[in-house]
Amino acid sequence: MSTFERIVLSLIITTTFSVNCSSNNKCVKESSCRCRKDEYSYIDITSVVGDNPYLEDIHGDFTFYFLGCNDKEFNAIISKNNCTGLPIKSSLIMYNSSNNSCSAIGSASNIEFEFAGQSNRDYQLVYNKTGDSAVDPTIRLLCNDFEIPFIKVINVNNNELVLSSPKVCLITQHPGLSAGSIFIIVGFVTAGIYFFGGCLFLYCIRGGRGLELIPNLDFWKSLPGLVRIVKDKK
Numbered sequence: 001m002s003t004f005e006r007i008v009l010s011l012i013i014t015t016t017f018s019v020n021c022s023s024n025n026k027c028v029k030e031s032s033c034r035c036r037k038d039e040y041s042y043i044d045i046t047s048v049v050g051d052n053p054y055l056e057d058i059h060g061d062f063t064f065y066f067l068g069c070n071d072k073e074f075n076a077i078i079s080k081n082n083c084t085g086l087p088i089k090s091s092l093i094m095y096n097s098s099n100n101s102c103s104a105i106g107s108a109s110n111i112e113f114e115f116a117g118q119s120n121r122d123y124q125l126v127y128n129k130t131g132d133s134a135v136d137p138t139i140r141l142l143c144n145d146f147e148i149p150f151i152k153v154i155n156v157n158n159n160e161l162v163l164s165s166p167k168v169c170l171i172t173q174h175p176g177l178s179a180g181s182i183f184i185i186v187g188f189v190t191a192g193i194y195f196f197g198g199c200l201f202l203y204c205i206r207g208g209r210g211l212e213l214i215p216n217l218d219f220w221k222s223l224p225g226l227v228r229i230v231k232d233k234k
């Protein structure tokens with residue numbers, strides 16, 4: 001192989017690899033609460049907010065309210081906030097204390113799940129081109145063991161948040177073998193051992209060759225006859 005051929009080959013191999021790696025990380029949206037990465041892995045954030053009406057974080061003049069992956073009503077009673085613009089039905093709301101206004105910055109129907117690029121378990125929600133915000137808000141999903149969920153503002157200029165909860169994790173379920181497939185596998189292995197072991201025995205000990213190598217050959221030969229007898233008796 002020439003050097004040129006080697007370079008071309010390695011290029012083909014690396015591009016194939018990288019294409020598959022990146023495409024494999026895609027989590028395809030099934031609803032505003034669910035995405036599916038492949039047959040066995042998915043993210044489901046339906047119950048992430050739990051019994052709380054929302055999760056909130058205050059950052060300077062701004063308070064962010066995450067109401068979950070479905071639009072929910074946000075009013076003065078729920079919000080304990082006397083801002084203008086209420087009530088609002090939304091998934092993500094921002095309160096601006098400089099002018100005491102609340103505004104929807106993310107609607108559930110615009111949620112997309114996006115691979116966030118570092119480990120292959122990192123995903124984020126993107127509110128794709130929506131609401132009153134110039135910048136698409138993003139919520140990085142932080143999968144961990146802390147039972148109490150929280151949101152945290154990372155960058156207020158970009159509406160960048162993190163959401164921490166055990167309920168934002170990528171879940172992978174490999175189905176166990178069913179009883180039926182175990183039965184079939186055991187059956188094939190037993191049959192294999194029977195025939196292979198039988199052949200070996202007949203070949204080495206009995207010095208059998210050709211058809212003689214099939215264990216219990218007489219029995220197998222008589223099988224069609226036996227079946228006929230059983231049928232006739234019925």
Ligand SMILES: *[C@@H]1O[C@H](CO)[C@@H](O)[C@H](O)[C@H]1NC(C)=O
Nearest residue numbers: 016017018019020021023024
């Ligand atoms: C790699 O990805 C391409 C398309 O992205 C696909 O056609 C191909 O089957 C994949 N190969 C493997 C080994 O998964």
Ligand SMILES: *[C@@H]1O[C@H](CO)[C@@H](O)[C@H](O)[C@H]1NC(C)=O
Nearest residue numbers: 076077080081082083084100
């Ligand atoms: C909310 O604001 C209105 C006027 O903007 C005022 O009349 C009302 O008393 C306020 N309520 C509370 C609970 O602060």
Ligand SMILES: *[C@@H]1O[C@H](CO)[C@@H](O)[C@H](O)[C@H]1NC(C)=O
Nearest residue numbers: 084096098099100101103132
């Ligand atoms: C307050 O600021 C928001 C942007 O945060 C703007 O949409 C809204 O119109 C402003 N409201 C008032 C009363 O100035």
Ligand SMILES: *[C@@H]1O[C@H](CO)[C@@H](O)[C@H](O)[C@H]1NC(C)=O
Nearest residue numbers: 061062096097098099100101
């Ligand atoms: C918050 O309100 C102030 C006062 O109206 C406004 O100048 C500022 O742009 C608002 N901030 C955002 C992020 O909307």
Ligand SMILES: *[C@@H]1O[C@H](CO)[C@@H](O)[C@H](O)[C@H]1NC(C)=O
Nearest residue numbers: 111112113114126127128129
């Ligand atoms: C946002 O929407 C545009 C067009 O609707 C689409 O091309 C883009 O892929 C979307 N972004 C994400 C992160 O899904």
